[in-house]
Every structure is written in structure tokens, then in C-alpha cells.
Amino acid sequence: xxxxxxxxxxxxxxLATLIRLLGDFExxxxxxxxxxxxxxxxWPTEGTPANPRAWLVSAGRNxxxxxxxxxxxxxAKRDELARLNALAEEVAETPEETMVNDDRLRLxxxxxxxxxxxxxxxxxxxxxxxxxxTEEIARAFLVPLPTMAQRLVRAKAKIRDAAIPxxxxxxxxxxxxxxxxxxxxxxxxxxxxxASSGDVLVRRELSSEAIRLGRLLxxxxxxxxxxxxxxxxxxxxxxxxxxxxxxxxxxxxLEEQDRTMWHREQIVEGLEMAETALAQxxxxxxxxxxxxxxxxxxAKQAGETDWHQIVGLYELLLRQQPSPVxxxxxxxxxxxxxxxxxxxxLLDTLEEQGALKDYYLLPAAxxxxxxxxxxxxEAEKAYREALALVANEAERRFLERRLAEMQTRRAENLAxx
Amino acid sequence: MQYLLLIYDQESQWSKLSExxxxxxxxxxxxxxxxVTKSGHYLGGNQLHPVSKATTVRMxxxxxxxxxxxxxxxxxxxxxxxxxxAKDLDDAVAIAARIPSARFGSIEVRPIVTRGxxx
Numbered sequence: 001x002x003x004x005x006x007x008x009x010x011x012x013x014x015l016a017t018l019i020r021l022l023g024d025f026e027x028x029x030x031x032x033x034x035x036x037x038x039x040x041x042x043w044p045t046e047g048t049p050a051n052p053r054a055w056l057v058s059a060g061r062n063x064x065x066x067x068x069x070x071x072x073x074x075x076a077k078r079d080e081l082a083r084l085n086a087l088a089e090e091v092a093e094t095p096e097e098t099m100v101n102d103d104r105l106r107l108x109x110x111x112x113x114x115x116x117x118x119x120x121x122x123x124x125x126x127x128x129x130x131x132x133x134t135e136e137i138a139r140a141f142l143v144p145l146p147t148m149a150q151r152l153v154r155a156k157a158k159i160r161d162a163a164i165p166x167x168x169x170x171x172x173x174x175x176x177x178x179x180x181x182x183x184x185x186x187x188x189x190x191x192x193x194x195a196s197s198g199d200v201l202v203r204r205e206l207s208s209e210a211i212r213l214g215r216l217l218x219x220x221x222x223x224x225x226x227x228x229x230x231x232x233x234x235x236x237x238x239x240x241x242x243x244x245x246x247x248x249x250x251x252x253x254l255e256e257q258d259r260t261m262w263h264r265e266q267i268v269e270g271l272e273m274a275e276t277a278l279a280q281x282x283x284x285x286x287x288x289x290x291x292x293x294x295x296x297x298x299a300k301q302a303g304e305t306d307w308h309q310i311v312g313l314y315e316l317l318l319r320q321q322p323s324p325v326x327x328x329x330x331x332x333x334x335x336x337x338x339x340x341x342x343x344x345x346l347l348d349t350l351e352e353q354g355a356l357k358d359y360y361l362l363p364a365a366x367x368x369x370x371x372x373x374x375x376x377x378e379a380e381k382a383y384r385e386a387l388a389l390v391a392n393e394a395e396r397r398f399l400e401r402r403l404a405e406m407q408t409r410r411a412e413n414l415a416x417x
Numbered sequence: 418m419q420y421l422l423l424i425y426d427q428e429s430q431w432s433k434l435s436e437x438x439x440x441x442x443x444x445x446x447x448x449x450x451x452x453v454t455k456s457g458h459y460l461g462g463n464q465l466h467p468v469s470k471a472t473t474v475r476m477x478x479x480x481x482x483x484x485x486x487x488x489x490x491x492x493x494x495x496x497x498x499x500x501x502x503a504k505d506l507d508d509a510v511a512i513a514a515r516i517p518s519a520r521f522g523s524i525e526v527r528p529i530v531t532r533g534x535x536x
Contacts, residue, residue, distance in 0.1 A: 163418045165505035
């Protein structure tokens with residue numbers, strides 16, 4: 001493994017432990033950075049140690065002690081100096097075994113504290129837990145680098161100055177706080193999953209990082225049913241990653257995907273995780289979405305998909321998370337289960353409600369159903385509407401292909417008549 | 418860690434309450450103050466006169482500008498504050514949530530700069 005890979009894997013864990021020891025985010029970060037710098041200096045000549053993590057943890061601890069002593073030198077007041085030196089002693093004497101505690105759960109909850117804005121929770125989690133660089137995060141979210149850097153600096157300053165505590169929340173807060181953590185992980189996953197603009201490679205990494213975080217949460221909180229459900233959902237969606245785009249970079253719809261390109265081991269893991277979650281009583285939005293994903297994963301071919309069950313699951317999901325987007329997905333499922341005309345009726349209702357006015361997927365969905373019903377000119381009109389609203393290049397090309405198809409069909413019709 | 422808990426609510430709503438309802442809220446405040454004093458969190462606190470009694474002062478170009486009213490017209494007005502000592506933000510937030518006005522107004526939790534810190 002390269003040092004870069006090790007950084008990705010271990011920096012979060014080492015950082016978490018140092019934060020626990022030092023009670024200071026920034027000091028801990030500095031210590032981790034210096035530890036890895038030391039590794040870059042020593043390992044090429046001395047060789048990579050047998051246990052890189054232990055080496056880094058030890059180095060991190062030593063750097064932390066140095067930093068504390070350095071700060072003590074500049075301490076204006078006697079008691080500050082005493083405090084820093086005492087802490088340095090304490091850290092220096094911390095036995096190796098307790099250093100490798102897994103403090104990452106505390107770290108996740110701190111990064112996702114409600115006192116931090118959502119737009120800060122996500123990057124902070126990626127930076128500190130996943131070891132992504134600020135540039136990588138900025139590129140992934142299409143935010144200028146200085147803006148992202150500022151956000152992170154301000155977040156850490158707030159943690160320090162408002163004294164946001166570094167701990168797993170107390171029982172009465174835990175459920176709510178866990179919800180935020182799961183949401184942050186889900187947002188990270190979706191950024192990666194919907195990667196079709198920005199740096200594609202980096203955004204694909206986001207899905208892996210999210211899954212990694214999901215696995216971590218499940219290991220650290222094995223009784224948290226919705227966390228298991230989220231992990232299942234992510235694994236199942238991610239299993240299709242190589243089939244979603246053609247080699248030429250064109251979108252391949254679910255029903256047209258080559259299912260042999262789905263990652264089977266991941267599906268097996270995802271299905272098991274979904275079962276675990278359901279057995280633990282998960283009935284929330286992640287569990288329902290995981291169940292839907294499971295039904296797709298279990299169908300050997302598109303034609304074998306149990307659409308009726310999927311419709312049922314969407315109805316349950318709507319009750320928990322009434323949203324026009326979920327309504328749209330339900331309509332698409334109904335169209336598969338009961339025929340396009342039924343789906344169209346639901347879309348008409350959505351149209352009347354005006355909720356998805358500027359969302360390209362509504363006219364795109366109409367276009368699709370009309371196409372399946374052979375209503376070429378109406379489909380053409382709908383696809384044009386969608387094209388006026390679409391932002392994403394790959395989606396645009398997809399819609400243009402459909403539009404061209406409709407124009408061809410219409411021409412054939414006219415020729416035939 | 419020291420925090421200021423700034424109590425904001427709509428003054429216009431207060432006058433709409435009956436005397437009995439207002440009395441109950443005062444009672445709740447009394448109970449709250451007693452409880453945070455007992456727990457050792459309380460450092461200070463006061464109810465403020467409404468913004469109609471406020472005066473705003475600014476020094477500009479060496480001139481003293483004095484105007485009637487609060488520094489700005491806001492939807493919710495500052496009605497009082499508590500200064501507390503708390504372990505950390507979660508501790509402070511838990512206390513703020515128990516302030517009676519939290520039910521219908523907003524409590525801003527602001528950390529106090531300690532000497533030697535840079536804000």
C-alpha cells in the first residue's frame with residue numbers, strides 16, 4: 001500500500017484518537033499531518049514498517065506532545081502553560097493499546113453536529129473521516145477551492161470556540177443525531193452515485209467512502225437498524241455502477257442494463273444487510289428503498305422484476321416521505337406493473353399539482369410512457385419539454401436520442417399513411 | 418465554558434396573552450432560574466424592558482448619534498438573557514431548551530470569549 005492509500009484508510013482513525021487525547025481538533029490534525037510527513041521522510045529509506053498504523057499512531061502521539069510543549073512555550077499565562085505541559089505528559093504516557101481505540105464514532109457525530117450547517121457537515125466528514133483532500137472535496141462538489149477551504153476552517157473554529165463536544169450523544173438525543181449522520185452519509189453517496197458532471201473519478205470515490213462510512217457505522221452501532229438499511233441500500237445501488245453507463249459514456253436505463261455487469265458479491269452482501277435491517281425492525285425510508293433495490297437485484301432479467309411489490313413499497317415510502325420525486329418514481333413503477341396508461345394518469349395529477357414544474361424528469365417520464373403507448377407526437381412534445389429543463393450532459397444526450405427516435409417514428413407513420 | 422443565552426420572542430404576542438397566561442410564564446421562569454442556580458450553571462440573567470424603551474447610540478466622525486428604539490427592527494425582539502457556565506455546547510443547548518420562551522421564541526446560544534482568546 002502506498003502512503004496515500006494508508007492515509008486514506010488510517011488518518012481518520014488516528015485523528016479520532018488524537019482528538020480524544022488532546023481535546024482539540026486542530027492540534028490533532030496538525031499532529032496527524034506531521035506524522036504522515038515523517039512517514040514520507042522515513043519510509044522510502046527505512047522501508048515501510050510491518051505495522052504502519054502502529055507506527056503512525058506512535059508518531060502522531062509524539063508529534064502531539066511536541067506541539068503541546070511548543071504551545072506551552074508561548075503560553076501567556078502560567079496556568080495555560082501548566083495545563084499544556086500536563087497534557088503533554090499524559091499523552092506521552094498513554095499506553096499503545098488504548099491509543100488504538102476506535103474513536104471514529106465520536107468523530108462522526110461531532111462532524112455531523114446540528115450546530116454545524118449541512119454544507120459544512122458533509123465536507124468535514126469527508127475531510128476528517130475519509131481523509132479526502134480539500135481539493136478533492138471542492139472538485140467533487142463543484143465549489144471553488146478557497147470557498148471549500150474556508151468552510152472547513154470556519155467549521156473547525158466553531159467546534160473549538162463554541163465547545164462542540166467530542167462524544168457520542170446521550171441516549172435521548174441519539175436517534176435524532178444518528179438520523180443526521182445517516183443523512184450526511186447518504187448525501188455523500190448520492191453525490192458519488194449521480195456523478196456525471198464534475199470530476200467523475202473523484203465522485204465515484206465518494207460512493208466508496210460513503211459505503212465505508214456505512215460499514216463503520218454498522219460495525220460500531222450494530223443495533224442501529226436504519227444504519228444497516230442505509231448500508232444495504234448503498235451496496236445494492238453501487239452494485240450496478242458498471243452497468244449504468246455504456247463505454248461511450250451514455251446512460252443505460254435499468255431495464256436495459258447488462259445484469260452480468262452487476263457486482264454479485266456486493267449484491268449478496270447488500271441483500272444480507274437488508275435482511276438484517278428488516279429483522280432488526282427497520283421500516284424507515286432507507287429500509288424501504290433498500291427493499292426496492294433488493295427486488296431489482298433479485299430479478300435475473302428486467303422482465304422478472306416484481307413490480308407490484310415495488311409499487312407497494314413506494315406507497316409505504318410515500319407515507320413516510322411524501323415528496324413529488326417519490327411520487328414520480330411510484331408512477332413509473334405503476335406504469336410497469338399496470339401499464340403506461342395508469343402511470344400516465346398519476347403523472348397528470350402530479351402535473352396539475354405543479355410541484356415538479358422545473359424538474360426535467362417529469363416531462364421525460366411522460367415522454368417515456370407516451371412512447372410506450374405509441375403516441376409519437378405527444379412523446380416528442382414531452383421530450384422537448386424535458387430537454388428545455390435538463391442540465392446534465394449525459395441525460396441531455398439520452399433525451400435527444402429519444403427525441404430523434406420519436407421524429408423517426410412520426411416520419412414512418414406519415415410515410416405509411 | 419461560559420455562554421450567553423439570548424432570549425428572543427415577538428413582543429406583540431406577549432400582550433395578546435391573558436394575565437393568567439402571563440403569570441404562568443413568569444412562574445415557569447422563576448422555576449427555571451431556581452433550577453439552574455441550584456445546579457451551579459447560573460452566572461446571571463435579567464428580563465429587559467421592551468424595545469419601545471430602548472435607545473441606540475452610535476459614535477460616527479466624533480459625533481454622538483442617539484436614536485429612539487432598538488438597533489434594528491426585527492421580527493423577534495431581545496427580551497432577556499441568561500449567562501451560564503456549562504461543560505460544552507450540548508450542555509448549554511440543553512439548558513437553553515428549558516427556558517420558557519424557547520417554546521414560542523428563539524434562544525440564541527453564544528459562547529463568551531475568554532480572556533487571551535482571539536474571537
